[in-house]
Amino acid sequence: xxxLSRALCRTGLNLAIAAxxxxxxxxxxxxxxxxxxxxxxxxxxxxxxxxxxxxxxxCNEIRIDASGDFANSTKFTLFGALNCQTTGTxxxxxxxxxxxxxxTLNMAMIMGNGLALRCPTLAGYAGNCTxxxxxxxxxxxxxxxxKP
Amino acid sequence: xTPTPASRTRAPWWVLPAVFAAGLCGALLSRGMAPAxxxxxxxxxxxxxxxxxxxxxxxxxxxxxxxxxxxxxxxxPLLALLRDASTGTVRVAxxxxxLGSGLVVRGIEAERVTLAHAGGTLALSMAPVPPPSAVPAxxxxxxxxxxxxGSPSGGxxxxxxxxxxxxxxxxxxxxxxRAAIEERLAALRR
Numbered sequence: 001x002x003x004l005s006r007a008l009c010r011t012g013l014n015l016a017i018a019a020x021x022x023x024x025x026x027x028x029x030x031x032x033x034x035x036x037x038x039x040x041x042x043x044x045x046x047x048x049x050x051x052x053x054x055x056x057x058x059c060n061e062i063r064i065d066a067s068g069d070f071a072n073s074t075k076f077t078l079f080g081a082l083n084c085q086t087t088g089t090x091x092x093x094x095x096x097x098x099x100x101x102x103x104t105l106n107m108a109m110i111m112g113n114g115l116a117l118r119c120p121t122l123a124g125y126a127g128n129c130t131x132x133x134x135x136x137x138x139x140x141x142x143x144x145x146x147k148p
Numbered sequence: 149x150t151p152t153p154a155s156r157t158r159a160p161w162w163v164l165p166a167v168f169a170a171g172l173c174g175a176l177l178s179r180g181m182a183p184a185x186x187x188x189x190x191x192x193x194x195x196x197x198x199x200x201x202x203x204x205x206x207x208x209x210x211x212x213x214x215x216x217x218x219x220x221x222x223x224x225p226l227l228a229l230l231r232d233a234s235t236g237t238v239r240v241a242x243x244x245x246x247l248g249s250g251l252v253v254r255g256i257e258a259e260r261v262t263l264a265h266a267g268g269t270l271a272l273s274m275a276p277v278p279p280p281s282a283v284p285a286x287x288x289x290x291x292x293x294x295x296x297x298g299s300p301s302g303g304x305x306x307x308x309x310x311x312x313x314x315x316x317x318x319x320x321x322x323x324x325x326r327a328a329i330e331e332r333l334a335a336l337r338r
Contacts, residue, residue, distance in 0.1 A: 070332055
């Protein structure tokens with residue numbers, strides 16, 4: 001058998017072993033059934049909102065409930081409001097979030113006025129967010145921080 | 149005057165286009181007369197793709213039949229589009245067509261078709277077209293919505309709900325939320 005033939009056979013054998021291992025993985029996985037917990041009134045401060053968006057400066061508090069299987073998962077849903085306490089108004093918010101292995105918090109929400117609020121890679125539960133219109137175009141920025 | 153060989157062979161300029169047009173008309177007419185033209189007429193008139201339907205099984209099947217449309221040519225109802233709900237198919241039928249197991253088309257009108265079977269006749273009428281459903285008006289005028297980068301606002305977008313009641317200072321779910329995240333992260337890192 002030539003060197004090339006032996007190399008091809010060895011490669012084929014490795015591929016077969018790898019394919020077998022991949023096929024065996026689902027059989028080894030255990031099904032995890034979790035329960036959903038809801039953490040209510042998770043409150044972030046919102047500041048430095050781009051003025052041209054027309055969002056009053058009094059809308060400075062993101063108050064949401066976070067719901068998910070926090071014992072088994074890193075993903076959760078968010079629902080609540082961008083609260084404007086002094087004017088007695090608010091924008092509804094709904095979205096999702098997850099935390100990564102690096103400990104950063106990532107959130108994206110749709111606001112009641114049609115804008116999307118994206119807050120990616122919040123280190124230490126604080127960082128920068130961007131506003132996007134319905135076409136996905138960024139139209140503004142803001143800063144958030146989880147309140148004490 | 150004796151025509152020269154050259155003038156005898158030269159035809160008027162319109163002869164060639166006329167021959168071509170006559171041929172085209174003939175081809176179109178023969179196509180229109182052929183039975184194979186029926187599906188094309190149906191597709192154009194009804195807008196429903198008439199799939200080859202399975203034979204309808206019998207008079208009991210009449211319960212599943214509905215009249216989807218009638219193709220009218222030159223003022224004459226010509227073809228009926230019959231939908232069989234049990235098979236989800238549409239059959240194109242002409243007057244006199246046997247639909248299978250004793251059902252025969254006996255009369256096509258503008259919005260009605262009569263079917264004959266061993267026990268008598270039954271008529272199928274076109275279902276009335278439902279009025280379009282009402283769409284609620286948007287709460288925020290589109291002009292007030294940010295449209296594109298560079299001109300994000302056409303006015304202040306209105307907030308959409310009443311403010312949430314304030315929480316007493318220091319009362320929120322942040323500590324528990326943070327603890328849940330950090331506990332999960334610690335478990336993942338172990």
